[in-house]
Amino acid sequence: RPWRATILTLYPEMFPGPLGLSLSGDALARGDWSLEARNIREHGLGRHRNVDDNPAGGGAGMVLRCDVLAAAIDAASGAGDERPRLLMSPRGKPLTQARVRALCAGPGLVVVCGRFEGVDERVIAGRALEEVSIGDYVLSGGEIAALTLLDACVRLLPGVMGKAESGVEESFEAGRLEYPHYTRPREWEGRAIPEVLTGGNHGAIARWRRTEADRITAERRPDLLGAAKHHSAKCPTVRG
Numbered sequence: 611r612p613w614r615a616t617i618l619t620l621y622p623e624m625f626p627g628p629l630g631l632s633l634s635g636d637a638l639a640r641g642d643w644s645l646e647a648r649n650i651r652e653h654g655l656g657r658h659r660n661v662d663d664n665p666a667g668g669g670a671g672m673v674l675r676c677d678v679l680a681a682a683i684d685a686a687s688g689a690g691d692e693r694p695r696l697l698m699s700p701r702g703k704p705l706t707q708a709r710v711r712a713l714c715a716g717p718g719l720v721v722v723c724g725r726f727e728g729v730d731e732r733v734i735a736g737r738a739l740e741e742v743s744i745g746d747y748v749l750s751g752g753e754i755a756a757l758t759l760l761d762a763c764v765r766l767l768p769g770v771m772g773k774a775e776s777g778v779e780e781s782f783e784a785g786r787l788e789y790p791h792y793t794r795p796r797e798w799e800g801r802a803i804p805e806v807l808t809g810g811n812h813g814a815i816a817r818w819r820r821t822e823a824d825r826i827t828a829e830r831r832p833d834l835l836g837a838a839k840h841h842s843a844k845c846p847t848v849r850g
């Protein structure tokens with residue numbers, strides 16, 4: 611059965627949004643994955659379908675109610691649903707390509723999008739939500755973060771990317787940033803394509819790419835290099 615994403619949000623009209631286009635959109639149309647955006651407000655309270663309230667202890671902003679959110683989660687994901695339940699949150703564990711790989715290998719996702727100041731802490735424990743961050747900055751809501759997460763997952767589903775290979779050598783896949791790319795014209799504004807890439811020596815090209823990937827990673831993200839050693843020891847399928 612296809613990889614299945616359920617999104618809980620106050621703005622279901624934001625989905626599929628950009629994921630309805632290009633590779634992910636084609637894959638959605640083919641049924642390689644499915645997307646259901648459910649409105650948390652359907653579980654809101656009273657005539658006005660309230661979903662939020664003032665923060666206990668005072669302070670600015672509003673907090674999504676735990677009872678409302680739990681009802682939305684329970685309606686979307688019943689007993690026997692083995693999909694991981696994530697909460698998009700700047701306090702979460704930063705998303706990595708390794709986590710994306712693991713998520714896309716599973717049955718799908720249930721993703722809760724926060725709004726306002728966030729969600730009542732009790733629902734995080736009460737519904738075993740895994741908090742996931744897409745970076746050290748604050749968005750106004752979890753929807754764009756959820757779209758980012760879904761995009762990263764869906765492109766790795768079997769058959770979604772044009773060439774199976776194009777997922778293997780990318781940034782982070784081998785614990786390094788990717789080498790530079792070039793295409794025609796051979797010379798542009800006085801800048802030429804590095805000679806090795808046009809010489810047809812595949813061994814030399816592979817070595818050049820490996821060296822460039824190492825150089826760029828050392829310059830920009832030296833923190834990745836320790837992880838790279840670990841990764842290549844464990845993952846003999848990565849070539850280069």
Ligand code: SAM
Pocket residue numbers: 697698699700701722723724725726727728729742743744745746747748749750751752753755
């Ligand atoms: N008051 C919260 C704090 O300081 O941590 C920020 C709340 S933010 C305005 C509203 C919602 O946007 C969050 O509940 C979360 O769902 C989402 N969000 C914001 N930044 C995010 C990030 N970097 N990664 C994932 N989700 C994020």
